[in-house]
Amino acid sequence: MTSLSRRQILQLGGGAALTAFLASCAAGGSGPSTAKATGKLEYWSGFASKEQETFFRTNIVDAFNATKPAATVELSVKQFDTIDRLVQTALAAGSGPDIVLANGPAQIRAYAQAGYLAPLDDFAKKLGWNDRILPWALQTGVIDGKLYALPSNYESLLAFYNPATLSAHGWAYPKNRSDFEALCAEAKGKGIVPVAAGNADYQAANEWHVSVILNHAAGPDALKQALAGKAKFTDPVFVDAITQLKGYFTKGWLGGSVDRYFTNTFSSQYKQLADSKALFNFTGTWGLGEIKPFFDKWQWGAIPSLRDGVPEEVWELSLGGTYSVNAHSKNLDTAAALVDFLLSDPKRQTKGLAEVGAGLAPIKIASSDFPADIDQRTAALFSAIAGAPNVGYTTWTFFPPKTDTYIVQGWEKVITGDVSPQEYCKQIDTLFTAELAAGAVPPLPQ
Template sequence: MPVPATSPFAALSRRRFLALTGGVALGATVLSACGSGGGAGGDQIDFWGAFASKDIENYFAQHFIDGYNDSAGADALPLKMTVKQIDTLDRLTQTAVASGSGPDIVTTTGPAQTLSYVSNGNLRPLDEYVEKFGWQDSFLPWALDVGRVDGKLYSLPSNFETMAVYFNPRTLEDNGWTAPTTLAEFEALCADAKGKGLTPVGAGNAEWKPASEWHVTWVWNAFAGPEALYQALTGKLRWTDPVFVDSIALLKGWFDKGWFGGSTDRYFTNKFTTIYEDLASGGTALFFNGGWTFTEIGAYFGEAAGNDAPWDWAPLPTLRDGVPAGVYPLSVGMAASVNKDCAQPADAAAVLDFLLARPQSQFASLAATGLPPSPVKVTEQDFPADTDPRVKRQYLQLSQAQHIGYTTWTFWPPKSDTYIYEELEKVLVGQVSPAEYCAGLDKLFQEELKAGSLPPIPAPQGA
């Protein structure tokens, strides 16, 4: 499903892509309150929801729609949900908002798309509700910064994830390896695995071409580091800087050695099912992927797959001196805003608060459906008892992380993001050098920077 750079879906994560195409039974919930309710001065707030499974639709209706109505009070407008098609809702919302009608609550695929709504004057600032609802205390410190444009708050992130390295602990133990924490450990493991006939790193983009940007993302965060990325994303450092060129050269060298996907040729034909199967069977050592892995990996490990293979994850290795350990690249897949034409903005803000600012309901939904939570502050007590401990550990560590990094699909402007994964293929096959690749990105990025197309960039320190 190649997505045009001009499409609002250009920055979709693999999780959202699979939801749109029916590839997995997970919910990609797109939330929009219809202007015929609160927006037009009616007696209810109509809500559009789109789901990839009936189970998730039922869960959302019971715990969020009914939950809001049961708790909002007699003076609040009731919330009503109408279910729409997941593959058309975003386009319908854009069209309606552009015409001056449509949803009271505008949900986008993240900061970059939110920026386009702000630039068109479609959204209402939310600053007056921050103190009223205590959002500065409910959300992680960077979360409100992600939604600010020119100093005003226009959106709240409605989910967040990170990238990590996934593996079969038995495979590592049998070969005397541990999850790598440094460049030397990573390269030693890859060399040993290759020598033993294993695939060091599971990788492929046959089903989803933007998968290539996952590798650029984690290598830039682990080698260049969050501070250098922040400087470049805010226009203070060029993408031609050696730290970025060297990162791509390092990645290219690993591909040349056959460490990723078995070979460069196989990378372009490898499918995710094969990667997970090889990870479970011990044929693949490591898999660098996003938090959406949690909704996919269970089908290949343990009782569901008819085997006894275990799985686990670890933070990304640190690939260069000076880059802090424990960098967590931040992925924000969706954000929620209020339409400027909303007639009842206080009611819409109350809906946002109920849907996004309550940690116990967010992490109960994660445990029950696999939907990523909003970036609220969380303690161990906020997780349901039946939460997978590996999932709990990742979200606890992510919420407490001291070093937040940047995923390309969240924080790069749309044309630059598309360039990153499309042009990387030319690097991998030797048609373009790492230096030429970074120079091409820099030229395009500077154009988007000048045009004001950059989404909000939170500072790299602190979560």
């Protein structure tokens, strides 16, 4: 169960593979940790809400400390928009938290290659991680043949909306590009922001939108081919998709305007939905834990197809974060025991999802593990993802680190007009090609 989960489902290859993945989920849970833990641990994390922090303290920190009396976890709460820089600085100085949180496989590779992380292969065998954690997710933490990270949670992208807003104007939820663009134009004309968006709280929100356009306009098949090195990111299908997304920003369809995009906070976006001042918000399953304080009548929808030929319903596969152990930790066994605890007890996992929208760990979870009073919208969402006929790929999970960093930072220059879509795609392709040759591209699970 992760606490810092800005980018938080499932498995590669299509509907059949996804069905197989979920069948493995239904196999049941796992027992409690058997590690012998002693010593003190520093755990740094940020939280999307006070409710998530309280849940984490009670159900993780206090619960672990109670079951491991010789060990003590000390939680240090950080701002989620600065924690990455704090961790990087501390690791470079040979210090930092015992448990290293990262946004996903792309980021963790750089840490491992810098020698900041302890290999976890022996713990994986001892504690049964190879059997408990779903293979596709576990594989993403293997770097140069060694296991350096465990997936904290899985996620997908979606659209939140206020049904009352659509109803008031007689609008239907869009299923394709034509419907979506017509609705955006009409909403904009009525003074309603078509898609609430902004990166004031978190710069990497840029890549949520890039991931949306790559999967729903270029399409998951084209994207998979490029990630496998069988197509180029300079191909017209990608340049056209990026040009399309830039056009949406230029028209003010995302965020209201380019300038406002840089100042819009997440709370302001949810409030716009609640107040019928925005139609949609493109975000991820992590938003389940963020939107509730703003209004209760929210609903979710699959992000529509944004090009003819792309399926109407595509659910991205994504990992929201990873757990690693600091190579300089003085309590490696205790740190491994805490990671083991974080990735155990399916009922605790589903309780976190139901109560505070916490991400689910990619472990075996049975339908009987879910609480009976779970919000039916949440249950329906995970059912939809489970039955997805088509799956896509997020940038932060399946792109290598240098390419992913440029995707985030370079996008701002695209929407301000300083870099053209063609130049953006060319730089992505250049970086990706070099990292693919260097073996730095995260694996595409089979």
